[in-house]
Amino acid sequence: MDIQLDKAPCGYFSISDSGFIQSVNQTLLDMLLYDRNELLGRPIESTMSVTNKLFFHTYFYPYIQLYGHVDEMYFSFRTSDRQDVPVLLNGVRQERNGETVIDCVVLMMRKRIEHERDILQTKTKLQELYQATNEANQKLERLHEEYEIKQQELERINLQLETMASTDPLTGLKNRRYFQDQLLASLASFRGSGISFSLLIIDIDRFKSINDTYGHPVGDLVLTNLAELLQSMSRDRDIVARYGGEEFVIILPGNDQEEAILTAERYRSTTASMDWGEYAITVSIGVATVTQEDTEQTIVHQADLALYASKSGGRNQVTHSANLVKG
Structure with missing residues (x-):
């Protein structure tokens, strides 16, 4: 890293697509009270509180995956001595040296102080208005109306962001991140109460030939129509999601x-x-049914092996991992 970037008046870090820190400048290290070798190669979540980890996974990752960038996200990192540092976070997802990386710039949130001062000033004005004439009371009512409108708009935006974070934009099914969260929840329920579950991985046969023959718009239509069919055939409690490409999971x-x-x-x-x-x-x-030894990775792997057996066995088949010949 060159000296200009290392000493820039803003924090900088670069993470892999899976969230591991690849580079970090000295400004951010000073801000968070870390040495460089303490952060390189570690998950970026190691600099966050539990609450901010959840926020990071719920909003930052889905948004940057959808749009390729995040602008002025209000966020907090945690220093090595466990102090929260409010910041503005900007990020961009791009290809570099054949690898997908996320480059981020971090600015200390100085405007937060101004914002808090504005809130205090507003509170003082409200107290004066309550004690003033009828005209002042009318102004106060208008302020309350504006607040309600903005609050409703904020709730609408938050709901929209929550939906975006868990929904595949093409098919309308739940996305891979939502599936992974539900898989972890299903494993926890199995271990806690013994409620079994099974996992299906569904792959469209020769999907590439559809795209090559009819074009990607038809390929997208096939994905959308199959998604609607799978959802319509499923129970309310089943989790139907797009896993990626032409693969679906249930x-x-x-x-x-x-x-x-x-x-x-x-x-x-x-x-x-x-x-x-x-x-x-x-x-x-490919089908796998949970066992006591299973983890999130192993049950997906077993279903994937079963899918491979269905593919290699001639396609248009169902294979359960328990019926595979163990090597």
Whole structure:
């Protein structure tokens, strides 16, 4: 890192797409009271409180994945001695040396003091208005009306951000991040109360040939139509999400191995028998049912191995990981 960036009047850090710190300038190190070797290679979340970790995953990651940048996000980092540092955070997601990175600039939130001063001044004015004439009371009522309007707008924006953070923009299904959160919750419920569940990974067969033959708009339409079919066939308690590309995942609460296979066969056969117009669609499905030894990674891996077996076995098939020949 050159000296100009290292000593810039603002903090700077770069993280990998998975959140590990790749570089950090001295300004940010001084701001957070860390040595460089204490942060390099560590998750950026290690500089955050639990609350801010949740905020970072709920808003920063989904927003930068959707739009490629984040502008002036009010945030707080935590120093090595556990003091919160309010900042404005700007970030941009880009390719560098064949790798996706997120570059961020951090500015101390000096305007926060001005904001608090404005709030105190407003409170003082409100107290004066309450003690003043009827005209002052009318002004106070108008201020309250403006506040209510802005509060409603803030609630609307927050709801929109929450929806964006958990929804795949193309299909309208839940996204991969939401699925991963629900998978962790399902594992915790299984360990705590013994409620079993199964996981399906569904892949569209020869999807690349659809894009190559009919174009990406038709490919997007296929993804959207299949998403609607999967959602319509699922129970309210099932978690249906787009995993990425042409892959979908479904968490089936309460389904054991036999029930999960039957359910997967219903998805497969219905997809194969549907009238998709001038193109035919089939899916291959991998199934895994939770065991006491499973973690988030292992159950996904087992379902993925089963999917690979369905693909390599001729496609348009359902395979349960328990039926795989162990190597």
